[in-house]
Amino acid sequence: MNRFALYPGKFHPFHEGHAEMVAKGLDVFDAVCILVCDDDLDAAQTRADAINSIYEDHPRIAIATWSGLLVDFVSQNNFNAVIRGLRNTTDLQYEKDLLYNYEDMGLTIPFVYFMTSREKSHISGTMR
Numbered sequence: 001m002n003r004f005a006l007y008p009g010k011f012h013p014f015h016e017g018h019a020e021m022v023a024k025g026l027d028v029f030d031a032v033c034i035l036v037c038d039d040d041l042d043a044a045q046t047r048a049d050a051i052n053s054i055y056e057d058h059p060r061i062a063i064a065t066w067s068g069l070l071v072d073f074v075s076q077n078n079f080n081a082v083i084r085g086l087r088n089t090t091d092l093q094y095e096k097d098l099l100y101n102y103e104d105m106g107l108t109i110p111f112v113y114f115m116t117s118r119e120k121s122h123i124s125g126t127m128r
Contacts, residue, residue: 005029005112007083008070011036012043014051017116021085024114026060032083033062041067071105081112 005025011018011034018034025032034051038044044065055061066073074082084095099111 002030003028003080004078005032005081005083006035006074006077006079007032008035008037008066008073010038011047011051012038014047014054017085017087019054020116021083021114022055022061025083025112028112029081029083031060031062033064033077033079035070035073036063036065037067037070038065039067041065069105071102071107074107074109079109081110082107084111084113085116086113087116 005028007018007022007025009018022032022034034048034055036044036048036051038047044067048063048065052063055063070082086092086095095111095113102111
């Protein structure tokens with residue numbers, strides 16, 4: 001049985017912390033789909049192309065784009081889990097709330113959380 005994980009995010013930009021989560025996902029799952037989510041599909045495609053240039057020779061990684069709800073993308077595909085990364089307790093609280101919202105929308109597949117390494121825990125794609 002193949003186990004496929006989905007790793008969704010804006011990835012604006014895709015950085016070493018994201019790459020670490022992909023690597024950890026591949027330690028657990030047979031394949032990982034990196035899903036670049038953005039209302040602007042042109043922007044998402046630009047980021048997806050950049051990510052693809054990193055992983056283009058990796059047979060266990062797929063790259064996709066999406067502008068709708070994660071619940072809809074998951075329902076249209078066959079994933080076993082969603083991967084998310086945690087750096088600190090702020091991320092944990094955010095991810096808990098996000099998971100509850102997804103559950104309220106009917107998302108039923110498990111979420112798998114990976115802690116970032118100490119060396120990469122300071123990396124963020126956003127300013128908070």
